[in-house]
Amino acid sequence: MASSKTITVEVDDVSYTDDVEPRLLLVQYLRERLGKTGTLIGCDTTNCGACTVHLDGVSVKSCTMFAVQADGHSVTTIEGLARDGKLAPIQQAFHECHALQCGFCTPGMIMQSASLLNENPHPSEQEIRDGLEGNLCRCTGYQNIVAAVQAAAEGTVSSDSGASESAGVA
Amino acid sequence: MTTAEVGRARPRKEDAHLITGRSRYTDNITLPGMLHLAMVRSPFAHARITSVDASAAKSSPGVVAVLTGADVADQQGSLPNAWPITPDQKAPAHPAIAVDTVAFAGEVVACIIARSAAAARDAAELVDVSYEELPVVLDLEEAVKDEVLAHPDLGTNKSATWIFDSGEAGTGKPVSEALAAAEVLIERTFYQQRLIPSFMEPRSTVVDPTGEQITVWSATQVPHILRLMLALTLGIPESKMRVIAPDVGGGFGGKLQVTPEEAITVLAARHTGKPCKYTETRSESLMAAHHGRAQVQKLKLSATKDGIVTGLDVHLLADMGAYLGLVTSGIPILGAFMYNSIYKFPAYRFECTNLFTNKAWTDAYRGAGRPEATFAIERLMDELAVELDMDPLEVREKNWIKHEEFPFTTVAGLEYDSGNYEAATAKALELFGYDALRAEQVRRRESNDPVQLGIGISTFTEMCGLAPSRVLGALNYAAGGWEHAQVRVLPTGNIEVVTGSSAHGQGHETAWSQLVADRLGVPFENVEVLHGDTQISQRGLDTYGSRSLTVGGMAVLAAADKVIEKAKVVAAHMMEASEEDIEFTDGKFRVKGTEQSTALGEIAFAIFSAHNLPDGFEPNLDSDATFDPQNFSFPHGTHLAAMEVDTETGQVTIRKYVCVDDVGVVVNPLIVEGQVHGGLAQGIAQALYEEAVHDDAGTLVTGSFVDYLVPGAPDLPHFTTARTETPSTTNQLGAKGVGEAGTIASTPAIVNGVLDAVRHLGVKDIRMPCTPSRVWAALEEAKMTGGVQ
Numbered sequence: 001m002a003s004s005k006t007i008t009v010e011v012d013d014v015s016y017t018d019d020v021e022p023r024l025l026l027v028q029y030l031r032e033r034l035g036k037t038g039t040l041i042g043c044d045t046t047n048c049g050a051c052t053v054h055l056d057g058v059s060v061k062s063c064t065m066f067a068v069q070a071d072g073h074s075v076t077t078i079e080g081l082a083r084d085g086k087l088a089p090i091q092q093a094f095h096e097c098h099a100l101q102c103g104f105c106t107p108g109m110i111m112q113s114a115s116l117l118n119e120n121p122h123p124s125e126q127e128i129r130d131g132l133e134g135n136l137c138r139c140t141g142y143q144n145i146v147a148a149v150q151a152a153a154e155g156t157v158s159s160d161s162g163a164s165e166s167a168g169v170a
Numbered sequence: 171m172t173t174a175e176v177g178r179a180r181p182r183k184e185d186a187h188l189i190t191g192r193s194r195y196t197d198n199i200t201l202p203g204m205l206h207l208a209m210v211r212s213p214f215a216h217a218r219i220t221s222v223d224a225s226a227a228k229s230s231p232g233v234v235a236v237l238t239g240a241d242v243a244d245q246q247g248s249l250p251n252a253w254p255i256t257p258d259q260k261a262p263a264h265p266a267i268a269v270d271t272v273a274f275a276g277e278v279v280a281c282i283i284a285r286s287a288a289a290a291r292d293a294a295e296l297v298d299v300s301y302e303e304l305p306v307v308l309d310l311e312e313a314v315k316d317e318v319l320a321h322p323d324l325g326t327n328k329s330a331t332w333i334f335d336s337g338e339a340g341t342g343k344p345v346s347e348a349l350a351a352a353e354v355l356i357e358r359t360f361y362q363q364r365l366i367p368s369f370m371e372p373r374s375t376v377v378d379p380t381g382e383q384i385t386v387w388s389a390t391q392v393p394h395i396l397r398l399m400l401a402l403t404l405g406i407p408e409s410k411m412r413v414i415a416p417d418v419g420g421g422f423g424g425k426l427q428v429t430p431e432e433a434i435t436v437l438a439a440r441h442t443g444k445p446c447k448y449t450e451t452r453s454e455s456l457m458a459a460h461h462g463r464a465q466v467q468k469l470k471l472s473a474t475k476d477g478i479v480t481g482l483d484v485h486l487l488a489d490m491g492a493y494l495g496l497v498t499s500g501i502p503i504l505g506a507f508m509y510n511s512i513y514k515f516p517a518y519r520f521e522c523t524n525l526f527t528n529k530a531w532t533d534a535y536r537g538a539g540r541p542e543a544t545f546a547i548e549r550l551m552d553e554l555a556v557e558l559d560m561d562p563l564e565v566r567e568k569n570w571i572k573h574e575e576f577p578f579t580t581v582a583g584l585e586y587d588s589g590n591y592e593a594a595t596a597k598a599l600e601l602f603g604y605d606a607l608r609a610e611q612v613r614r615r616e617s618n619d620p621v622q623l624g625i626g627i628s629t630f631t632e633m634c635g636l637a638p639s640r641v642l643g644a645l646n647y648a649a650g651g652w653e654h655a656q657v658r659v660l661p662t663g664n665i666e667v668v669t670g671s672s673a674h675g676q677g678h679e680t681a682w683s684q685l686v687a688d689r690l691g692v693p694f695e696n697v698e699v700l701h702g703d704t705q706i707s708q709r710g711l712d713t714y715g716s717r718s719l720t721v722g723g724m725a726v727l728a729a730a731d732k733v734i735e736k737a738k739v740v741a742a743h744m745m746e747a748s749e750e751d752i753e754f755t756d757g758k759f760r761v762k763g764t765e766q767s768t769a770l771g772e773i774a775f776a777i778f779s780a781h782n783l784p785d786g787f788e789p790n791l792d793s794d795a796t797f798d799p800q801n802f803s804f805p806h807g808t809h810l811a812a813m814e815v816d817t818e819t820g821q822v823t824i825r826k827y828v829c830v831d832d833v834g835v836v837v838n839p840l841i842v843e844g845q846v847h848g849g850l851a852q853g854i855a856q857a858l859y860e861e862a863v864h865d866d867a868g869t870l871v872t873g874s875f876v877d878y879l880v881p882g883a884p885d886l887p888h889f890t891t892a893r894t895e896t897p898s899t900t901n902q903l904g905a906k907g908v909g910e911a912g913t914i915a916s917t918p919a920i921v922n923g924v925l926d927a928v929r930h931l932g933v934k935d936i937r938m939p940c941t942p943s944r945v946w947a948a949l950e951e952a953k954m955t956g957g958v959q
Contacts, residue, residue: 021288023288031198035200036191037191037193037195037197037198038190038191038192038193039191040193040195040197040371040419041197041372042370042371042372042419042452043372043452043874043875044451044452044453044874045452045453045874045875045876047874047875047876048370048452048875050370077191078189078190078191079190079191079192081190081191082190087189087190091189091190094185094189095181095182095185095186095189096181098181098182098840098841098843098844100185100188100189101420101675101676101677101844101848102369102370102371102417102418102419102420102674102675103184103185103188103189103193103417103419103675104193104195104369104370104371104419104420105370106188106189107191107193110189125888126884128883129883129884130883130884132882132883132884133882133883133884134882135882135883136370136875136880136882137370137883138368138369138370138420138422138848138851138852138880139370139420139675139844139848140844140847140848140851141847141848141849141850141851141886141889141912142847142851142882142883142886143847143886143888143889144843144844144847145883146883146888
């Protein structure tokens with residue numbers, strides 16, 4: 001076993017310093033060391049995208065990075081997306097458009113959608129579908145996910161609903 | 171009664187924690203002192219285990235113990251098959267950890283128990299297993315010859331043969347006469363490729379052995395069945411076991427199982443006295459979680475020259491894989507009643523031979539038997555239309571049950587309670603623009619457009635609401651088909667609903683809240699739905715077979731009705747009226763003809779305090795109900811696919827997909843539409859993308875998501891969905907079920923469309939999945955053999 005490395009990573013606005021094995025994946029660091037279990041693991045070949053997070057504001061699959069590669073960087077997970085007690089528009093849109101069923105792809109799908117909208121605030125349907133290519137969903141057939149991204153882009157989601165409150169967003 | 175909630179497109183209650191990452195999937199659970207498991211799996215599809223040397227693994231850092239088959243041989247029992255379809259059904263013993271032999275690649279041969287998941291996986295590499303390879307049988311048409319045996323000690327690959335004959339059953343004429351007298355005879359063989367359910371959440375189990383009850387958290391569709399079966403298999407009193415299905419990330423039938431890994435995690439926890447967790451990798455999931463479909467369908471359909479079908483003969487070879495899982499053997503039988511679909515066939519015979527092969531075992535996958543049946547008949551109806559040079563819709567219409575003919579007893583012996591195939595088809599044609607697309611198809615053919623257009627049709631029905639217990643008994647299934655619910659009224663008047671059907675994405679919490687809000691006249695927000703924990707929901711038969719609303723939902727309504735009946739007694743007492751004069755509307759009990767009323771919440775509090783109740787009244791409004799359906803429900807629909815085929819590359823594109831589904835009365839249109847979308851995606855995936863491929867040695871080649879093509883967003887079109895509504899008459903709500911409809915209907919619609927685009931070029935059939943290479947090869951072969959034109 002290789003010797004451990006010390007890393008400092010900011011995750012959802014909190015700075016963490018930890019000793020980690022060099023082989024530890026970022027997603028394992030998030031889930032097992034920080035308890036950030038909102039980020040999920042769905043495959044072992046970087047195909048499904050369930051583990052998608054933002055690294056310095058851009059989406060990455062956290063199963064494809066070692067934790068040591070995140071040293072000195074800022075990570076946002078699904079748990080840090082809501083701000084000031086309010087869901088991000090894309091979260092609200094997923095709820096209103098029924099863009100999730102079992103919810104397992106949802107954290108990654110939302111993070112990828114948010115990143116997509118950062119890059120292209122007004123994507124076409126095809127641009128949305130292409131932009132989500134790396135995230136698999138087995139429940140929805142993607143139609144309502146596409147609709148949610150469109151709704152978030154068009155700003156047609158309501159600014160607040162029961163979802164914020166019952167999610168316990170602080 | 172108001173129906174403010176039923177029919178309303180409410181966004182789901184379930185979403186809040188899932189969109190914010192506060193999820194409770196099994197793999198998220200960490201317990202004090204918890205140990206982690208890794209499985210050592212056979213790389214061979216068929217082999218004798220000659221030795222297992224775990225000494226190096228045992229001394230690997232962090233390893234606490236290693237379990238081999240020999241270590242647990244006297245504790246592990248044999249995993250259950252609950253559906254012996256014939257009295258002489260053959261089945262091999264199915265130990266969770268293989269002891270002497272392995273019969274498919276991926277079978278567990280040892281389990282590492284370690285302080286971390288990484289340490290367990292490191293040590294798994296160090297277990298030295300010696301195998302003596304045995305010949306493998308992988309192909310159904312080889313297996314039926316009994317030359318190479320998947321289990322030599324069984325003496326045959328044939329598990330069972332099951333026959334339905336309408337002549338013998340008295341539901342129709344003998345099919346032999348129909349075939350002999352056929353004016354037109356269509357004979358085809360179709361291959362239902364092996365699929366992998368591919369739920370997004372890999373299977374995971376956590377077992378805590380430290381309490382009075384062993385607590386099992388598992389990514390399962392069936393916590394109640396799992397509790398009973400694990401207890402029976404491992405010889406643990408059922409009362410000593412609690413099973414919890416927390417958030418479950420999809421199932422699609424793939425988590426309707428009692429798995430080796432679940433049993434092993436219990437064994438490991440008992441062995442160490444510590445909580446243990448096992449979470450599979452995706453590669454393990456694809457390799458060792460049960461697969462679906464995998465049938466060869468040999469079909470004969472007889473008809474008159476006018477296109478009236480006179481008989482259907484179905485001969486199936488069904489791939490069990492290496493073992494019989496929970497309902498493996500019954501899956502083809504679920505299809506047996508659906509080959510006649512929406513049609514009035516006078517004669518029908520079905521014969522299925524269940525065969526063992528050296529592959530992962532098959533079992534339920536979305537639709538379970540019914541997609542296979544629907545594919546076969548909808549492909550055949552197109553073939554008949556081609557043979558007679560008729561429009562495929564016209565052939566269907568000539569044979570289907572007219573709306574005024576319901577209820578209708580089919581040649582397979584089922585009574586279809588309701589339906590209106592004409593209405594669904596008319597609506598679909600309008601949305602699709604059928605005539606315009608047919609005209610475009612002609613233009614493209616005439617101009618030799620390299621991109622040809624085809625129209626695929628699928629008019630389907632399915633049997634849902636599994637299932638009347640008496641029917642299951644007649645089919646020799648071990649359990650019943652009822653569902654249980656409890657409605658509890660808290661002192662504040664808030665409601666807790668306990669349901670035995672365990673949701674994993676279907677939205678029960680929202681839909682059941684809508685049902686109860688209407689029935690009890692309470693706000694939607696005041697209803698809490700609890701499920702998926704055998705300590706909370708003591709009775710239940712869980713979620714599969716599009717049964718939740720049509721069976722579980724009816725139990726909820728029945729329990730709510732019992733609450734009302736109990737509360738009426740107290741309402742009468744409180745308002746000093748006679749019980750007969752009390753009526754219940756909008757959440758209030760009223761004395762008929764007066765302004766006097768009292769709310770359910772007031773009664774609930776009066777019962778909680780119990781200071782002034784009628785003599786002999788038990789101070790409790792809570793009510794249980796168990797609903798056993800008297801019949802299945804029969805959703806139906808018409809699906810139309812416009813398919814473009816690039817004849818130069820074989821690339822297939824879905825230009826337009828329209829479906830009109832009749833699922834009866836809808837509680838939540840948002841949820842229903844979501845079910846349709848997801849179902850379509852999986853049915854289209856069978857038609858175009860997915861196949862579990864093995865090499866000659868029986869190794870799964872499509873062993874990761876790199877090779878097993880679960881479609882992504884760019885691979886699927888925007889669907890046009892609509893509904894007609896013919897209420898079911900077999901349940902009080904009129905609901906029919908929607909979970910499997912899209913999957914059942916879409917596969918033949920797509921393949922019919924692909925073939926319709928290229929049939930004029932001489933292509934007669936293309937095996938699924940219709941990948942570009944297969945489509946291109948079919949076109950090339952047609953050219954070589956001088957196909958039409």
